[in-house]
Amino acid sequence: MKLGILTAPFAETALNDVADWAGSVGFRALEVACWPRISGPTRRYAGTSHIDVASISASEGKELVAALAEKDLEISALGYYPNPLHPDLSHRQDVIDHLKKVIGAAGRMGVGLVNTFCGGDASKHVDANWDEAVKVWPDIIKFARDSGVKLAFENCPMIFSYDEWPGGHNIAYSPYVWRRILEAWGGDVGMNFDPSHLVWQMIDQARFIREFGPHMSHAHAKDLMIDREGLYERGILSAGIGWQVPRMPGLGDVEWGTIFSGLYRAGYDGPIIIEHEDRRFEGADEKVKRGFLLARDILSPFVK
Numbered sequence: 001m002k003l004g005i006l007t008a009p010f011a012e013t014a015l016n017d018v019a020d021w022a023g024s025v026g027f028r029a030l031e032v033a034c035w036p037r038i039s040g041p042t043r044r045y046a047g048t049s050h051i052d053v054a055s056i057s058a059s060e061g062k063e064l065v066a067a068l069a070e071k072d073l074e075i076s077a078l079g080y081y082p083n084p085l086h087p088d089l090s091h092r093q094d095v096i097d098h099l100k101k102v103i104g105a106a107g108r109m110g111v112g113l114v115n116t117f118c119g120g121d122a123s124k125h126v127d128a129n130w131d132e133a134v135k136v137w138p139d140i141i142k143f144a145r146d147s148g149v150k151l152a153f154e155n156c157p158m159i160f161s162y163d164e165w166p167g168g169h170n171i172a173y174s175p176y177v178w179r180r181i182l183e184a185w186g187g188d189v190g191m192n193f194d195p196s197h198l199v200w201q202m203i204d205q206a207r208f209i210r211e212f213g214p215h216m217s218h219a220h221a222k223d224l225m226i227d228r229e230g231l232y233e234r235g236i237l238s239a240g241i242g243w244q245v246p247r248m249p250g251l252g253d254v255e256w257g258t259i260f261s262g263l264y265r266a267g268y269d270g271p272i273i274i275e276h277e278d279r280r281f282e283g284a285d286e287k288v289k290r291g292f293l294l295a296r297d298i299l300s301p302f303v304k
Contacts, residue, residue: 002271003296003303004029004076006220008048009276009288015050016067023071025293026300029271030068031079031115031218034102045277046081053078053098053105061109076271077113077192077218078106081154083169084140085119085132096136100143107147114144115192115218118153118172118181122164129171130180141188152192152217153181157201159239166239173197175211182215190217194275196224199253200244206258213266221299222275223252246277248291250298260302272303 004027010018015032022030033048051064065075080102082095099116106114118137120129144151155178158169171177172191181189193216198205209216223246230243249256274295276282281291 001269001303002028002074002076003221003299004031004073004271004273005292006031006033006079006273006275007050008033008045008079009282010050010285011048013285015064018050019068019071019073021289023073025289026296027292028072029074029076029273031076031271031273034078034080034105036098051078051105053101056105056108058108061105061111065109065111074271075109075111076273077115077152078102078109078111079115081115081117081156083117083119083158084136085121085129085171086169087121087123092136096140099140103140103144103147103149103151106149112148113150113152113217115152115154117156117158117170118177120158120167120169120171122159122167122169124167126167126171126174126177129167130177133171134184137185141185145188150188150190150217152190154192154194154220156194156197157239159241160244162241165241168239173201174203175208178212178215182212186215190215192216192218192220194220194222195254195259196220196222196246196252199224200226200240205255206262209259209262209266213262213268216263216266216268216270218270219263219268219272220275221249221272221295222277223247223249223254225252246279248276248278248281248298249274249295251278251294256299256302272299274299 032050035047037049086092153172157173225245225247227243234242281287
């Protein structure tokens with residue numbers, strides 16, 4: 001295993017500078033954020049563009065990979081997390097077009113994995129969304145296969161705000177859906193596993209890894225705290241709004257010993273990438289770095 005970070009919180013910092021810092025403090029992998037290079041408001045921790053995937057050539061990409069290797073860093077994956085099943089068909093096409101650019105860049109760079117979301121229309125139930133997914137995804141999956149790239153869907157429901165409620169913007173969050181994904185596309189699509197999303201869904205962490213561990217291509221390290229006062233106030237039908245609180249690893253309710261025990265038993269030996277969404281450690285780069293270092297110290301004993 002190699003411990004690393006998702007570069008998304010460093011939106012205003014060049015990738016080379018992020019890499020210099022990450023390598024200097026003992027991280028060995030980067031998941032590189034690759035949203036489109038646009039101006040204007042974006043979703044929190046979404047919009048960072050550390051590689052111009054629309055224009056990077058194969059030679060430039062390989063030079064970048066080599067430069068990171070000199071800092072003892074590897075690229076675990078390119079990351080872009082949009083909603084490819086968005087009900088606005090124009091928006092949907094825009095994000096699919098960019099996702100293909102990310103995939104194409106990964107292929108040219110020799111990076112074998114792209115992390116993303118399956119997507120979802122929050123106004124539809126899961127089965128209706130799945131019917132749409134089997135129409136939308138085969139073309140994208142074929143493009144990735146032809147590019148020499150595997151896709152990994154994160155198991156995140158994407159319900160953090162009212163515009164994502166009640167159904168969320170990503171249906172790849174439960175065993176019910178993951179069995180379908182693997183049956184349909186298991187050779188081409190794996191899981192980008194984030195244990196924090198199991199906590200507030202009350203999904204058994206150890207059992208989930210026993211079933212899906214062999215299909216995990218990548219892993220995020222993010223914690224989550226259940227705010228019991230918020231849960232009392234809003235109840236479970238709020239789908240986590242007001243009581244699921246993202247935290248740095250070690251500060252929430254994820255059972256990290258259980259997680260790593262399960263990953264090792266499942267044979268997972270891939271990257272462990274810290275995903276930073278903790279509001280207590282943001283607002284300035286130094287605060288973000290402090291959060292990453294706290295997570296490093298919590299997780300390092302497990303990562304061998």
